[in-house]
Amino acid sequence: MVDDMSSEDGVPVIDLADIQGPGLERICEQIAKASEEWGFFHIVNHGVDLDLIRRTQKAYIDFFHLPTQEKRKYMMTADFEGWSSPEVYNDPDLMKFGLTTAKTCEFMYHVALSRDPNQQPALSTIPPALRPMVLEFAKEVTAAQERVLAAMSVALGLDASALQNRFGPADVGIRANYYPLKREGKTVGELPAHSDLPAIVFLFADKVPGLEIRKDERWVRVKPVADAFVVNVADCLEVLSNGRFRSAEHRGAGSEAEERISMVSFYMPSKAATIGPMDELLDETHPARFRSANFGQMGLELLSTGLKGKGFVEALRIEG
Ligand SMILES: O=C(O)CCC(=O)C(=O)O
Numbered sequence: 001m002v003d004d005m006s007s008e009d010g011v012p013v014i015d016l017a018d019i020q021g022p023g024l025e026r027i028c029e030q031i032a033k034a035s036e037e038w039g040f041f042h043i044v045n046h047g048v049d050l051d052l053i054r055r056t057q058k059a060y061i062d063f064f065h066l067p068t069q070e071k072r073k074y075m076m077t078a079d080f081e082g083w084s085s086p087e088v089y090n091d092p093d094l095m096k097f098g099l100t101t102a103k104t105c106e107f108m109y110h111v112a113l114s115r116d117p118n119q120q121p122a123l124s125t126i127p128p129a130l131r132p133m134v135l136e137f138a139k140e141v142t143a144a145q146e147r148v149l150a151a152m153s154v155a156l157g158l159d160a161s162a163l164q165n166r167f168g169p170a171d172v173g174i175r176a177n178y179y180p181l182k183r184e185g186k187t188v189g190e191l192p193a194h195s196d197l198p199a200i201v202f203l204f205a206d207k208v209p210g211l212e213i214r215k216d217e218r219w220v221r222v223k224p225v226a227d228a229f230v231v232n233v234a235d236c237l238e239v240l241s242n243g244r245f246r247s248a249e250h251r252g253a254g255s256e257a258e259e260r261i262s263m264v265s266f267y268m269p270s271k272a273a274t275i276g277p278m279d280e281l282l283d284e285t286h287p288a289r290f291r292s293a294n295f296g297q298m299g300l301e302l303l304s305t306g307l308k309g310k311g312f313v314e315a316l317r318i319e320g
């Protein structure tokens, strides 16, 4: 077991090996501290099979290496699912949806899992060579996300299931970002500064650096930790925790040493969920710092306006 480990950049590293045993209390304390101070932390011994992660990563890399005309078969559609790259973002096929998020690095996005038995994702849009891996990966990552959510609930003084229940049956979206080798400092597409909207996010990009996160007024280049996921408190969690946990702005880029892929899993509240401070956290001395909103309505509106800043958090903040 690793005690209060920290990578050189200061981003906390939390060992989850004992999350279902007597270590839970200590893990909850570490998660609370990291979520309050950073909004970001690495997790090791997360329970997601490493061989599965590597196979999924390899399958995505093979996809991104295909010729453009092959990848165009999976071009993004109006529901934001599919493939996009800076090379094609002016393409009329893509622009007809007004997809501003397309102006980022090359990526592919799919909803790969739904906790709602009546609303299963349309898996036919995931390239067949990727499908079995992506589905298995999404299943394991979702289970790990729910373990971390339970620890976060306990850390907030709530029942272990409180946050997950509040989100309702989640959808989990997987976004794979591809950054080709950077040549002579030239970038071929980056992810501009943004915070993630829903709700808890796991990012896997060990080995190759490129993720930068904002800590107070400075940008910190995250040093990769082998086999770890980077956990990110997203906007919805900041609002549910009434501002105790913070979502942090971050940005992604490629490297001059190696091509880079980041696999990002978004645990999304049900569209029917109300995103607002948890009632249990409010009293006379702790008034609500945010309004409440329907996730389906507000979330999609914000996503379609593109990536910038902490849009959702700011839109709901109560001044004063
Ligand atoms: O590639 C990265 O390191 C950042 C990815 C990211 O922030 C995202 O996909 O939302």
Ligand SMILES: [Fe+2]
Binding pocket: 194, 195, 196, 250
């Ligand atoms: Fe992000």
